[in-house]
Amino acid sequence: MQLSKLVKAMVVAIPVLALAACSSAPDDTSSTTADGTTTTGQDRRGVETGAADRVLSPEEQRQQRFAELRQEYIIYFDFDTSEVRGEFAELLAAHADYLVRNPSARVVIEGHTDERGTPEYNIALGERRAQATADYLRNLGVSSSQMTTVSYGEEKPLARGSNERAWSQNRRAVLVY
């Protein structure tokens, strides 16, 4: 069970790492010049090759955008509410798209709160946030059987400290594949 979890985690983590590498600084064997051409480390005797951007189909563009969006897996909430904010619509659509395309994929939705209010109340509020997130995904076609929810209330803060900055980071739902 533990091993399979680990494998699952790696399946998710490795593409993430690969993507992170792509988006970070260019590696040392190639460099992009000011005019957009690329020179490689190999000796080409002054010859430079250029490449045009491939024209992506709208579907491919959408997939690319969704893949990027899925690198984000946390949505944030306002104080004492479980309403999914409009700004996270695209992010959740990307996750829904993935879950609909991969019916065997499972996701755990964690609900969290800031430290204000009692711990027991916050457990209930965290569950409501997790469920609101699950409901949102369900409305986008994700099967209930792919999702489980768990509330950690205020017990697992992302940011520590008793200030609005920390609180706003802690009021969240986290998608864990």
Next chain:
Amino acid sequence: MMKLKQLVFWTIGAIFVAISAMPSAKAQTALEIVITEGQDSARPIAIVPFQFRGEGESPYNFAEIVAADLRRSGRFGPVSNNQLPARPGKDADVRDYAAWARLGVEAMLVGEVTPLSGGRYQVTYELIDPLRGQITGGSAQALVDGQLVDSNDHIIEGRTSVVGEGQFRQYAHRISDVVYEALTGERGAFLTRIAYIYVDFDLENPYHLMVADYDGYNERVLLRSPEPLMSPTWSPDGNKLAYVSFENGRPEIFIQDIYTTSREKLTSFQGINGSPAWSPDGTKMAMVLSKDGAPNIYVMDIASRRLEQITDHWRIDTEPSWTPDGKSLTFTSERGGRAQVYRVDLSSKQIRRVTFEGEANLGGVVTPDGNGLVVVHRANGRFHIARQDFPSGNLMVLTETSLDESPSVAPNGSMIIYSTTYRDKQVLALVSMDGRFRARLPSRDGEVKAPAWSPFL
């Protein structure tokens, strides 16, 4: 040469710093009580250091523990030792009651410790009223069965016990209980414990379930976990704790024997399994379950695991707490909009709202005498501990600390322990039921929360 010396000096200094900064392997919260308010309203009392009737030093300073207990009760202000006019070990040694009466103390405690064989000691103590002693000269007489005998009515309490070496601290708390009850008419709660959650995110297993004496001594770790632990609550006999553990990736309610360490899982329903509360007779557990959707209040018969649903509402119901008679529960509900405290009669299932003041009231606990409700009161976005009286409904805010939560009442109803935030960290704090005495229990590192005061032990 000079350089080498300097180097050695700095190296030793660096090693010393490294050692002192090293976190200890076991969780060390080391709670200490810092009294922040209420000393001026305390009643003066003299706690005379107990006289040792043996060779060398006394094996234990009973008077120091008793004085600390009484000071922390908020009711008494023990005068300092250097103000004491003498150091008598028993009433017979008190020569000048007037000198004690002039101190302004309403009572004085004197005692003797005499070594016996086998590491045992005889401890004798007397609680004396110096004003009465001054009037009678310590030799009042009364008619008993037609005979005139010494009544010694200036001696309020006097006891003798044989105490083993390992029981000194416990016995000192027992003396405090006797003194407190003799002078207030209310049972002392010095021989009680607190359970709480200690969290240190720098540790591999950040979450700890702890118990300690009420004064923070004899701290023990009952459980360490990589996942959150919540909501410890005592069985009425003081032998067990129920709590919530996320060790299996979801909340589950466990019961653990605090002496044998044996533990059993009580519930593992889908969704929330939270806020356990033992019934006063110890046979049932009130809890919050969301297995059918919204969080509702349930009562489980512990022996049969038979479950009874108490509330059924689509909005949040949580934080059940038993009334002392075991016939009803208070709970927090959002059914009226914002969270407020309600009360449900367990036989009729009739529900009525209890709190109305402020933006919200949560975490209600009925006081042991049944005449009041302690709540987390939210007003102007601030959370404070407050007390509402029955039946007047008057609400009095007791604390000025910030983000107060998780109140738990001492079994004698004198004091409330709760969780608060001080310098960006969660710490425990104490406040007396009248709000006049306030103290903080800072922890050396990590955060401390979810305190639960034990019953009388």
